[in-house]
Amino acid sequence: MPRLVIDDLEIEVPKGTKVIDAAERLGIMIPRFCYHEALGAVGACRMCAVKFIQGPFKGIQMSCMIDAQDGMIVSTTDQEAVDFRKRVIEWLMINHPHDCPVCDEGGQCLLQDETVSSGHARRRYPGKKRTYRNQYLGPFIAHEMNRCIHCYRCSRYYQEFSGYRDLGPLQIGNRLYFGRFKEGRLESPYSGNLVDICPTGVYTDIPARYKVRRWDLQRSPSVCIHCALGCNTIGNAHYRAVMRVEARMNPYVNGYFLCDEGRFGFSYTNGGADHAQRPWTSKIGGADVTVEAALAESSSKLSEIAAVYGPEAIVALGSARNSLETQSMLSRLCRRKGWLGPVWFTDTAVYRKVRSAVERLDSGIAVSMREIEFADFVIIAGADLLNEAPMAAIAVRQASRKNAQIVVIDPRPISLPFEFRHVPAVPGQIERCLGSLVKGSISKEELKGLDSAAKGFCKALPAKFGDKESGISIPELADQLMASRRPVIVCGTGIVSESTPALAADCAQLLRESGKKAGLFYILPGASSFSSALLSGPDAKGFAEILSEIEQGSIKALIAAESDPFRDFPDRERLDKALSQLDLLVAIDYLPTETVKRASVFLPSSTVFEMNSTFVNPEGRVQHAERVHAGGVPIWGAHPPRIVRNFIPGGDHQPAWEILWKISAETSVLESVLTLGELIAAEMPAFEATGKAQYPVNQARIIPEKSEGSFVKPKTRPEQGQKPKGFNLLLTDRIFASREPSVYADTLEGVFPEPALFMHSEDAAAAGLSDGDTVSVGLEPGSIEVKLSVSERMARGVLILPRQKGIEWQRMKDFSAWIALERIRKI
């Protein structure tokens, strides 16, 4: 622990701390441009120069390049250092354009701040300014290269941190240029971070372009709900609209960064560019009414139905984008009023997978994304990180940068921004690949040391599997796994078998018992699926059962709380028919979903930006999102009228839990429950430990110290029974285009990947198909028409169909299907 003196203040810092960080701990902000904690020190900008008066270094030195050492005496205010920093600013400003007024960075520009603080005000350089031509970098990032101060942050982030190569430095000397070799959209789905990382206005985000200045923004800490990871964000609102979303530093979750889907997918809350897409007002039978009328209508209808048909004729649907508050309220209402449900997932299999995943997590084995970064061996089983949980891919990349070995066991044509070994196993084989890999890594000596349950489990694992299928030697990988100290298993819950999450947990457990510091991380399907699994009992009815009860007429009313079965359920026709038999369909939502359009009563609810809400991420971390703004029809884009009103147009929305409480029309629901924290704790015992009285809870983890049940004997052989013939059609997620809030965000429309059906090239060749063909996939009645994309880097015998806009996958009748070869025809 070196002790040093900075500006007459003494501080003791951990070994390896840079002097610039030590100063920051003392509250001394040494100016910097190229230094960034996530990217490290490179000493390019020379802005952090300070004077070292005593110690191993002397004179002007860059504080970002030097580790704090004992006996250092550092002055940041020494005249020589101040003069030098002033000169650096002058150098940087000799070519910086005079365009702060038309630059979106103005007001949040590090260069502006440092220039002002250095006192440089007058341009003395007699020469002319250097100029550059800009490039088109896609629909998210605007490029204005004249403003560049060449700190290399962008290329270091883009190439080193996020692992994409298409943006970087060109030319030398003061002709240095940061851009792409050819104009075009940035390939990285993490490109939005360039905006945050750039200390000046070279990269500015286009969705917020010219709309607002930083000082006019209402800012609050928020949480991203686009995927399950729960990345921390800052919501920025102005004129009743969310203008932009920025990454919020959370060392355990997302670090400093955010993926583009989370960053630019916020526009659903504004209702698109014309604000017309979001349903702002309550409706009864499609006609606009006041909230009070809609509340009264739904609650009277509900009590009527409950009186006539009994409370079990009412069913409540939730979803994976409900806040924890809404989920708890739903759960409590169903329990106290005798309603059916709540049903969180339309796919019961996914529900069971999530549930078993959540049950198996314990604090000894669950890792955060940050901990993945320090893994030295990562097994990704049945998860397509880039598409299902983009920031997790970045975390794994950091491990990969530290020379970790990455193995992906997945049938899909995975692409990730780092080197990895791909074992293209079909869903049924994932378990056996994983099992044999883990079994191979347990040495004989280690096996002896295990207790009987673990030993039995280990022995039951299949040996040597996967070599033939992948052409990758599993034993070789197993040897590397054996040598590793901190392996992490990342397990998906999408395409895998129902038993896989539990097997992954057992494998991680086994690795841990064999002396490694093993970790486990699940990729879950939605922002709040972790908490929904904690809230529902094991005997919860599946959506399909509910549907048949509706068809039989025993269910008369359905409350869809931010839930859209039309999006999630694979049989649109059946759903259509069933829902039209209902007496009452109450939709509570902020998205213009199909369910909202068909609802007999619609009540607008608040988005995550408009209310205080809580979400639980896949490692059990409870995170609180604060309200950013009050909401209402945004002002921007049109001339605001000269009307004095005492209400906000479109400001009827309220949190879904509040609406639910109000339509339940029973104060007794909240009896003995005083606060939201107590409500949640009453429904979810795990929440109790976080200190419900201190609601809102933030950053506490609600996973047990030790999970119940482990080492379930794996099936050694796959069920041989009737193996269906043909191809297994798998539904998968795709970045930007398939998750619920994102598909309603018009900002993302420009980057939706082209709809495609993925198929192994040899399979395609066997079927006489080639890349780029439009094919028709025959289903029972009707068919899906889609473009074919072939790949060699995927499993044979599967078809991958993204659940994205532009593909009518809701004709599938079920969540996966077996398609005979001859049913795939070229058209």
Next chain:
Amino acid sequence: MWWILGLVLLIMKLIIVISVLFGFAAYMVLVERKLLGRFQIRYGPNRVGPFGLLQPLADGIKLIIKEDFVPRTADRLVFLTAPAVVAAVPLVITAVIPFSDDLTIGGTRIPMVITDLNIGMLFVLALASLAVYGIALGGWASNSKYSLLGAIRGSAQLISYELSMGLSLVPVVMLAGSFSLVDIVNAQERLPFILVQPVSFVIFLISAMAESNRIPFDLPESENELIGGFHTEYSGMRFGLFFVGEYVSMIVLGALTAVFFLGGWRGPILPSLFWFLLKTMLIPLFFIWTRATLPRLRYDQLMHLGWKFLLPVALVNIVVTGGVMLFMGW
């Protein structure tokens, strides 16, 4: 018959005196504003009518049609009567002021005074003390801090200066040998008392200024500390009454000064009424001039001046006057 004639005459005198007084008061406002303007190198009101001559009319209309506002917490009855007291007191004082030589119409001598009380001066002093009620009650009834403070200041100030005012008049009575104002005027046939009693005159003048709450003695109002003091809460014609009261009392004090020290209506050549009016006007004009010249006194200075300077000087003056009279054998 005589008493009917007397009544008619009395009523006529009353009407004339009151309307002249009000007219004078109204135009005194204009004159003050004009003069103040000129003292400050500006024009003063010049928009309504030629030279702003209709300004008092406009002001009057404005005051009458303005909302008469009574604060919710005010003592309504007292609040409403207080301005009337302020306005009435100087009017009643005029009853004893002789404003001209006796007029003889058809052999009948009509005294140019409404009523010649033989204790006229006592009457004047007694009534002058009543004015404090208007201020004190108005301020108290408003139920406002500013008003109350103004009222307290007003009571203290008026009571203090009444003393020196009364004492300053003692030599006058001693010289005239009568309390009747007519007698006092007549006593100045040879020499106005200002020449005989300059000290009395100065004390009386200062006290008069203080009695009429004029700058530099406008502590009860002092708009920059007390927002208007006792009349903070008043508006419309009720405020107008305070205003009128102040100006009428200014004129009345002028008339009293004329009577006590300047020889009343007496003067060469010109008609006596004219002399009286001229002398009467001198004092208000001087007041205005003072207002343009002097700043407001501090409260302790005000008390100091009243009790520690004017009062002893007045007493000494009485003694000296008495001594001289004894010595001279008057």
Next chain:
Amino acid sequence: MAQPLVLFKNRHPNRAATLDEYKQSGGYEALQKFVGGKVDPGEVIRLVDESGLRGRGGAGFPAGKKWEAVPKDAPFPRYLVANADEMEPGTFKDRILLHTDPHCIIEGMILAAYAFSATKGFFFVRPSYDSSAVIMERELEVARGAGFLGKNILGSGYSFDIVVHRSGGRYICGEATALLNAIMGKRPNPIKPPPYPTEKGLWDRPTVVNNVETLACVPHILRNGPQWFKDLAITPKGAGTKLFCVSGKVNSPGAEELPMGTPLREIIEKHFGGMIPGSEFKACLPGGASTRFLTRDHYDVPMDFEDLKAIGNRLGTAAIMIFDQKTCMVATAHNLMRFFARESCGWCTPCREGLPYMRELLWLIENGEGKEEYIDTLRSMCKQVWNSYCALAPGAAEPVISLLDFFEDEVREHIRLKGCPFHAKAGN
């Protein structure tokens, strides 16, 4: 005194010495003795260390010390890089050496590699030296054929091979760490140590970068002993001979091998034919563009690392550029600054933005638009560019520092006259 020829002893006009010629002059004897004889590599380092051989590339770092810096337990493979990216203005010694005696370099590389057990050598040459690269490639093949190179050299069990790497051709690639980046296919930005390349260089393996001339000295030292090498020099602190490249206003410019420590006067007047008629010595750059001017006052200074350091200058590459009384020093400095500003890699601010700034000011002074305050700005900037990332910017500032030290009057004259008194046009 006869010129002791060491590196240039096989100099033939218009052709390089062959293997046989080199062998005849004692070539590869050292290799036979040390590698063939399996002498302890430490002995090689010790001998070179004792000889006082200092890097000929400009910095003058003792060669033996550099090899010693490779940790004994460092991982393999280890790399040796011969730096022939010679782009310092006025310097052409490596080129002449390459065209004179390539085997001398090859042997030097093998011996140096042996000293720290390198397994692979890179011969880094700039693209405009393509003919040298061709010679090198040809002679490497010859050496391989003779068994001096490749697997199991001379049956010693020691394997080493050399690859010719043609660079993209930028001045900054001559900087050792930037050069390593260039070999790895990255942007040739310098890397500030630590870690030093001798610990983590190419692909995180220990790497030694030596100048071609340095390496060429090694066989001779090992063959003749360190004391012999030390005695070659005139000055007591110097060691060996040095290739001096002289250009400018002398009668016979070119490259000559002279003992270390030969005085400047002797170099100019004796070995390079003196100043051309009508020219008078005004100033010279002693070691390439990134050194300070030597003026008439320094005419007798011995050209040696230590002696030049004593007067605040550097020997650099010993490329002497000579200017006569008709040369405008401002234009000279501007011309040099133009070069450095263009060749900055663009990594750090003082170099990327500061050098063009100084270039602009020099240009304005030369062009008659100068102001008095520019002199102060230049002075302070010369000091401030020392805080840059690598040595390029401080080197670039050297001529300007000495311009302001020795020729301030001339600069002021420019400003006073609003133009160049020499009427020489300096391009921008």
Next chain:
Amino acid sequence: MAKEKSVLRDLLDDVMGLADSYAVTLKHLFRKPITEQYPDFKRLLPARSRGRIILTRDPEGEERCVACYLCSAVCPTDCISIEGAERKDGRRYPLWFRINFARCIYCGMCEEACPTLAIQLTPDFEFSKYGVLDFLYEKEDLLVDHQGKNADYDYYRHAGVSVEGDKGEHINEKPPVDVKSNLP
């Protein structure tokens, strides 16, 4: 005795002091008033007087305002509201620009903050209306057809963003760097 004398002296001084001040005011009474009879006589105000606000145009006739939000940021009474937008050619402009003159205190901070010299205060100070909503001035009301006090300033000629003229064509600019060329 001496003390009494000084008391009298003091009294005399006081009286003289009073008399002096009366004399001063009396003298003023006879001076000619310096009042300007405002509605009858209107004095020409200096160009820099701070009255009603306008939005000026640049010499090419385009709106000068680039919606940088500095005026609204600096406004102490928050009377300016704007929303920026971008034209097809990349030029920024205010989609709408509203000044609530009922709140404006004519401090001129907006004019000082304006980097493009768009917002300017004029000598027009006679500004009263019967309705408060009439004080809401929109861009159409504020925009004038001249350059105001700065006739020749054109922000986009200095800015370095390619709106008026391509890169490198602005004042004091070098031609754009050709990143694909190896020539210096």
